[in-house]
Every structure is written in structure tokens, then in C-alpha cells.
Amino acid sequence: MKQKDKNQVIVLAEKPVGMATLNTFQLREIDMPEIKEGEVLLKSLYVSVDPGMRGFMNEGANDYTGQKFQINEPITSRTVARVIESQSKKFSVGDIVNGRLAWKRYQSMGDDKLEWVDPQVLPISTAVSILGVPGLAAYFGLEKIGQIQKGETVVVSGAAGAVGSVAVQIAKIKGCRVVGIAGSDKKIEYIEKELGVDRGINYKKTNDIAIDLAKACPNGIDVFFDNVGGELLDAVLSLINKKARMVICGQIAVYNDTEPSKGPRPEHTLIKKSARIEGFVVFDFKNEFEEAKLKMTQWYIGGKLKYKENLIEGFENLPSAFIGLFTGENIGKQMVKI
Amino acid sequence: MKQKDKNQVIVLAEKPVGMATLNTFQLREIDMPEIKEGEVLLKSLYVSVDPGMRGFMNEGANDYTGQKFQINEPITSRTVARVIESQSKKFSVGDIVNGRLAWKRYQSMGDDKLEWVDPQVLPISTAVSILGVPGLAAYFGLEKIGQIQKGETVVVSGAAGAVGSVAVQIAKIKGCRVVGIAGSDKKIEYIEKELGVDRGINYKKTNDIAIDLAKACPNGIDVFFDNVGGELLDAVLSLINKKARMVICGQIAVYNDTEPSKGPRPEHTLIKKSARIEGFVVFDFKNEFEEAKLKMTQWYIGGKLKYKENLIEGFENLPSAFIGLFTGENIGKQMVKI
Structure with a gap:
């Protein structure tokens, strides 16, 4: 099942001062990853862009979670992906998962860092929007x-x-x-x-x-x-x-x-x-996520909760989708469909 | 038991801008009050001066409790007083009480606005300091x-x-x-x-x-x-x-x-x-005052809690005691002994 597409990554090219620009980011060609025992090979499907990521780009400890974006390192954000190769007991090929992934078309990841996404109830993109x-x-x-x-x-x-x-x-x-x-x-x-x-x-x-x-x-x-x-x-x-x-x-x-x-x-x-x-x-409320997701799913099914996703197509448009958060007219959750 | 002393009041003479000064206050001679059914005649003993009172002197609704100091009206603050005449079923002559009283040597007050102070356990002044x-x-x-x-x-x-x-x-x-x-x-x-x-x-x-x-x-x-x-x-x-x-x-x-x-x-x-x-x-915690006072009394008796009161003598020194809060070297609770 391994894809023959070329792989790509988007890294932080420079620490932005003030508003991030296209120069803040750089797209690079990279090799397809190999996977080891306990890992899966993932194809990114929906990548979330979030205003809070801007803080991780600053010099100093300006982040909420201990996470930081370093120059020449990949940007990361919440992403929905498909398992296309598996050496994991937890996930099979074809499974949909979600986690904090690098801005890469393809990447390997330990299965302990991923959550399974149920494709039956709500569209899988909701794993990084209304259920994310x-x-x-x-x-x-x-x-x-x-x-x-x-x-x-x-x-x-x-x-x-x-x-x-x-x-x-x-x-x-x-x-x-x-x-x-x-x-x-x-x-x-x-x-x-x-x-x-x-x-x-x-x-x-x-x-x-x-x-x-x-x-x-x-x-x-x-x-x-x-x-x-x-x-x-x-x-x-x-x-x-x-x-x-x-x-x-x-x-x-x-x-x-x-x-x-x-x-x-x-x-x-x-x-x-x-x-x-x-x-x-x-x-802070990690232990109560499942309960909250269940409640929101029920509200959605009951017609009480709507959501709107603002999809931009194309891996290479991740930087502009991010920048657009601060200037744009978008309604609802901004994300990029790969 | 009615005292023959002349009575005095301290009123707000002007709304201070910035720091209050002696000109903010005015001492006036007034008549001794009469008391009615349900009231007591009080002689002020210990009058508290508190930094927060400064806010009540400003123009506009700059107070925490809905209380305000108006020009030509008496200043009020927490005060320990002795009942010297009573038409109340709740308090007898000689009782010590505490309440939000006017800066007057003598005043009448409805018994529903006063709390009884136990003179046996801690000095009565503590009703407006550590237990106040x-x-x-x-x-x-x-x-x-x-x-x-x-x-x-x-x-x-x-x-x-x-x-x-x-x-x-x-x-x-x-x-x-x-x-x-x-x-x-x-x-x-x-x-x-x-x-x-x-x-x-x-x-x-x-x-x-x-x-x-x-x-x-x-x-x-x-x-x-x-x-x-x-x-x-x-x-x-x-x-x-x-x-x-x-x-x-x-x-x-x-x-x-x-x-x-x-x-x-x-x-x-x-x-x-x-x-x-x-x-x-x-x-905000009025309903739990008694429990807290009991606990603090126990700590005091057990030697775990100390307090220091900074007493200034003389009714006429109330304004300077108040002003001194903002400039002074006082340690502990500032109050005026009448």
C-alpha cells in the first residue's frame, strides 16, 4: 500500500516578528519514512490551523504546552490521517486516526501518540473541529x-x-x-x-x-x-x-x-x-474528553449543535491558511484538506 | 446612665482628589441622640480605620458594598461600642457591641444592626481586628x-x-x-x-x-x-x-x-x-463568619495566631489615623481608641 508520491514537509524558516508571512515557512522535499515496530505510516488528510500556534513560533517560552516551533523543524498541528501501513497492534491499514502531527504529507508515528477516529458517526474532519x-x-x-x-x-x-x-x-x-x-x-x-x-x-x-x-x-x-x-x-x-x-x-x-x-x-x-x-x-481536562465528545455528538445528532468547516485544498496552502486566520473572513473552523 | 458629655461627629467635608487630607474631614458639635423602642444608645470605644474606605469617598459608584460617603454626612466604619442606654430586648446597658457605626462619640442604633461582642475571651478591640x-x-x-x-x-x-x-x-x-x-x-x-x-x-x-x-x-x-x-x-x-x-x-x-x-x-x-x-x-462569606471566628479564636488561644493593634488615642485623631494608613509605618491593625 505504500504510496509512491513524493513526500514533503513544511518547516519554520524564521521566527516571525509580528504577523507571520509566507517567508516564515518553507516547503521542502523529503524522503518517505520507514516504520518500525509499534508505528504506523500515515497519510495526512485534514490539517488544522489554529491561531494559538502563533505563540509557539516566538522566541522564548511563549507556548502553552511546553511545545515550541524551532527553525528548520516541522510545524505541527492537530491532524486527521489515514493509516497506510502498520506495524502496530492498535491500528490497521485504513484506520482513521488523529493526533498532533507534523506538516508532512506522509509520516511515521508511534501508535501511543494517536487516537482512533470513528468514521461512522460524524465526518472524520470533525476530529479536529467540533470534536477536537x-x-x-x-x-x-x-x-x-x-x-x-x-x-x-x-x-x-x-x-x-x-x-x-x-x-x-x-x-x-x-x-x-x-x-x-x-x-x-x-x-x-x-x-x-x-x-x-x-x-x-x-x-x-x-x-x-x-x-x-x-x-x-x-x-x-x-x-x-x-x-x-x-x-x-x-x-x-x-x-x-x-x-x-x-x-x-x-x-x-x-x-x-x-x-x-x-x-x-x-x-x-x-x-x-x-x-x-x-x-x-x-x-487540563484530558480525562473528561470522551464524555464531552459523546455529549457534543448527541447535541449534533439532535440538531442542537451545528458546525462549519472552512476547507482550503492543498498541502502547499497550509502557510497561507494559517496566515489567513489573522486577516481572513473565514467562518467556523479553518483547516486544510490534503 | 445618659452621659452629660457633649457629642461630636466627623463628616466628609469634601470629596478628596488623590490622597485624603485633614481638609477632607470636619469635626462638628452635635446633640446627644434620643433613642426609640428597639434602639440602644452607644458610646464608641474602638473605631477601625481601613484603607478601603478611601474608595467610598470618590465621586461615582466606587464602593464595594453599595455604601458611599456623602459630603456633610458622617464617615462610618467598623466600631466597638458600649451600650449606655437601652430600649432593646437584645442588648442591656453595659453590653459591648460591634457594627458599622458613624464617627460619633455617641449615637443611637437599631439593635438589628449590631452584633454582640463576648468580652470574656479576647480583648473587645479584636472584634474589629483579628475577629473583624x-x-x-x-x-x-x-x-x-x-x-x-x-x-x-x-x-x-x-x-x-x-x-x-x-x-x-x-x-x-x-x-x-x-x-x-x-x-x-x-x-x-x-x-x-x-x-x-x-x-x-x-x-x-x-x-x-x-x-x-x-x-x-x-x-x-x-x-x-x-x-x-x-x-x-x-x-x-x-x-x-x-x-x-x-x-x-x-x-x-x-x-x-x-x-x-x-x-x-x-x-x-x-x-x-x-x-x-x-x-x-x-x-460574600457572611454565613460562615461564626465558624471562622471560632477557628481563629482557637488558633489564638493555642498560640498559633498573634495580632498587633496599633492604637491612636482620641476621637479627634480619627482623620489623621486614616490618612496615616497610606503613609505610615504602622504594623498590624490601625484603630482609634476613644
Whole structure:
């Protein structure tokens, strides 16, 4: 079954300063790998690009998971792949798996680093979208960190994105009033009409986000689920209720900053409102992944949870798909189909 | 039993901008009050002055509890008083009580707004120090918000103050490594020698607080109990461990600021470390006050918990005692004995 295609890899060519560009990456021809006992040979099918990866490219320990991208080393991200050769007892040829893989067309991998993907229930690409890190981040961020309760007002930034679009729907399922913030009329229409958000705010069309938020949240804000970072939090803090929870999930607005941005210190408001700001990474809840995936699959089958994947075709387009995360108009989960 | 002394009140004379001064306050002669059914006539004995009161003096809703100081209205604070006349079924003449009272030598008060103080166990002044708001803030801040665990490293700012000096001791009782930050060598000596703090840091004598903190916390920081506010938090954030809790109790460094101070946004670190910053006010835990007081009384009797009260004599010195909180060299709980 071994493919005769040439193999390719995309490596980090230079540490970007500010926004990553096409020069940040380099595509190289490499040999097809051999596999050893306990390994499988994988053909990449769907490769996820995530805003948080930008942090791994910086100098210094600017990563969440201990992972870092080094110059001349492959970029890695969550990937769905097919087993095309196996010396593993765990996986057979034809199996679909998912894991943190290198940006390679073909690669060998130990079977202990891979999860089996059930091809029967949802499309296999969902293993890196709604049933992958973005979906799980929405789920655990709201359930465990935000601890959302029925009747509360939940504000979600980046509401049309991979994480935000799941978060707004889970908050609706839980009986919350949901306000979504996004950056285009098309996105606002999507989250209001398709995802059932009570009120969408296009932050690029507002003179004062705090005023628009106040109108959209007549009972104040109980939970803020932030995928964006920066000044939005300041506006939210001016409107929070007693015991509000600010869930910091992502920081797409600041990943490219060369210096940490400054803002008004929130501590006074946190005392006054007995409120908290809390960050998390989805892997904190690794032991509960299966339960969460099951619940989200049920919601999906029950028609309560939708998802949109934004597919770009072609291995060589991985760099531009990544860069597009920060500039693009994409709705839902951005990924590359090989 | 009605006293023949003249009565006096201290009112807010003007809204201070920046630091409060003697002109912020005015002492006035007033009549002795009459009491009605259900009320008692009180003689103030020990009046607490607290940094947080500064916030209540600002224009706008700058207070934690809905309370505000208005021009020409009396200042109020936690006070221990003696009942000198009673039309209450709850309290008899001679009883000691504590409550949020006006800065008056004598005042009438409904018995539903007062708590009885047991004069047998600890000195009655402790009702507004170690068994009052400062002690309870230390207790609940560490137990409920900080959730300190044996073996963790706990950093306390304002460590020689009314709240901090209790917090460092409770953290020691719970088996933590405790680092205290304070602003004079005398204070550092006090917290190290008298209160058993593992390492004291005089922030006024350091070139780089982050470096001194790193030395004092070789295993990183798990809990920060902040009474001071401002830049200290930035240094702490650079040293926190996974799942660290930053407990925001007080903000003495910034209460007098005319504009909210700015600082580097903490969200990126909070994600990276799955950490949180959380504020609270002690009244969030009102239902558990008695249990906490009992525990602290037991620690005191068992010799595990010490306290220091810094008494200034004379009703007319209340304003200067308050102002002294922000400039002074006082150790422990500042109060005025009438």
C-alpha cells in the first residue's frame, strides 16, 4: 500500500516578528519514512490551523504546552490521517486516526501518540473541529471555568470562529442569553440566523463597544468567553455582575504583538464584583474528553449543535491558511484538506 | 446612665482628589441622640480605620458594598461600642457591641444592626481586628478564594498590615511556604521573627522585585494574596505555577489614584498557566463568619495566631489615623481608641 508520491514537509524558516508571512515557512522535499515496530505510516488528510500556534513560533517560552516551533523543524498541528501501513497492534491499514502531527504529507508515528477516529458517526474532519480542540475548548471553558447557569448572560468574542461558534451554541443549549461579538456583517448574520445568538455585535462597526454591549446585555454580564483578547475585556468589565467569570480561552488579537499590550488594571473591578479572570488550556481536562465528545455528538445528532468547516485544498496552502486566520473572513473552523 | 458629655461627629467635608487630607474631614458639635423602642444608645470605644474606605469617598459608584460617603454626612466604619442606654430586648446597658457605626462619640442604633461582642475571651478591640473584617478577609481569602494547600508557596503583600499579618500566619498554620512583602526593615523583622514568615522582602529596598521574589520562591508561586495592588502582581505573574490563584483582597497602592493605573495585560499568562485572578469582599462569606471566628479564636488561644493593634488615642485623631494608613509605618491593625 505504500504510496509512491513524493513526500514533503513544511518547516519554520524564521521566527516571525509580528504577523507571520509566507517567508516564515518553507516547503521542502523529503524522503518517505520507514516504520518500525509499534508505528504506523500515515497519510495526512485534514490539517488544522489554529491561531494559538502563533505563540509557539516566538522566541522564548511563549507556548502553552511546553511545545515550541524551532527553525528548520516541522510545524505541527492537530491532524486527521489515514493509516497506510502498520506495524502496530492498535491500528490497521485504513484506520482513521488523529493526533498532533507534523506538516508532512506522509509520516511515521508511534501508535501511543494517536487516537482512533470513528468514521461512522460524524465526518472524520470533525476530529479536529467540533470534536477536537476547538469544540472541547468551548465545552470545558463554559462548563468548568465559566460554570454557566441557566438564565445568565454570556458574551462570546470571536463568536463566528472555530471555538466561539461552538461556545455560543452550548451557551444557548444551557439556557443562557448569548451575545456574540464578531468582525463582519456576514459573521453577525451567521451567528444570529444560523446559530441562534440573541444579539450579535460587529465590533468593527461600533463607536463604543461598551455602549453596544450595555444595550445587548440589559441584565449585565455573567460570563465572558474571550477568544480575542485585548480591549474587549475592558468594556466587558464595566458591565459585569457580581461573581462574574471571565474565561480566557484565546488571544487572537494579540498573538502577533511584539510587546505585551497594556490595559487598565482590572483588580479594583474584580474586588468590587467578587469576580474572576481565569485562563485554561483544553488539555487540563484530558480525562473528561470522551464524555464531552459523546455529549457534543448527541447535541449534533439532535440538531442542537451545528458546525462549519472552512476547507482550503492543498498541502502547499497550509502557510497561507494559517496566515489567513489573522486577516481572513473565514467562518467556523479553518483547516486544510490534503 | 445618659452621659452629660457633649457629642461630636466627623463628616466628609469634601470629596478628596488623590490622597485624603485633614481638609477632607470636619469635626462638628452635635446633640446627644434620643433613642426609640428597639434602639440602644452607644458610646464608641474602638473605631477601625481601613484603607478601603478611601474608595467610598470618590465621586461615582466606587464602593464595594453599595455604601458611599456623602459630603456633610458622617464617615462610618467598623466600631466597638458600649451600650449606655437601652430600649432593646437584645442588648442591656453595659453590653459591648460591634457594627458599622458613624464617627460619633455617641449615637443611637437599631439593635438589628449590631452584633454582640463576648468580652470574656479576647480583648473587645479584636472584634474589629483579628475577629473583624481584616481577620476574616485573611481567612476567607486564603481558604475560599486562594484554596491554599499544604506545601504550596504563598506570597502575601502588605504582610505586616491588618490583613496581611493574619494571612501570613494562617498560611503557615496550613503548612505553606510563606513569603511576605512589606515596606520597611522593621516590618520585615516583625513578620520574619514574630510571625514566622519564611522570607520577607522589603520592596522599597529592592532593585527588581521579580528577582527577589524568584530567589524567595524557588518552587514558584502558587497563591498570591494581594493587599497592595499595582505592579507587584506583574512580578508575581512572571513566577506563577500551573493553576496559580491570585487573590485580590485590597489595593492600598491605588486607592488614591485619580486615574485607573495601567499594566501589562495578564491574560496570556493566565492561559499559559491555567491560572486565575479573583477578587472578593469578606461579606460574600457572611454565613460562615461564626465558624471562622471560632477557628481563629482557637488558633489564638493555642498560640498559633498573634495580632498587633496599633492604637491612636482620641476621637479627634480619627482623620489623621486614616490618612496615616497610606503613609505610615504602622504594623498590624490601625484603630482609634476613644
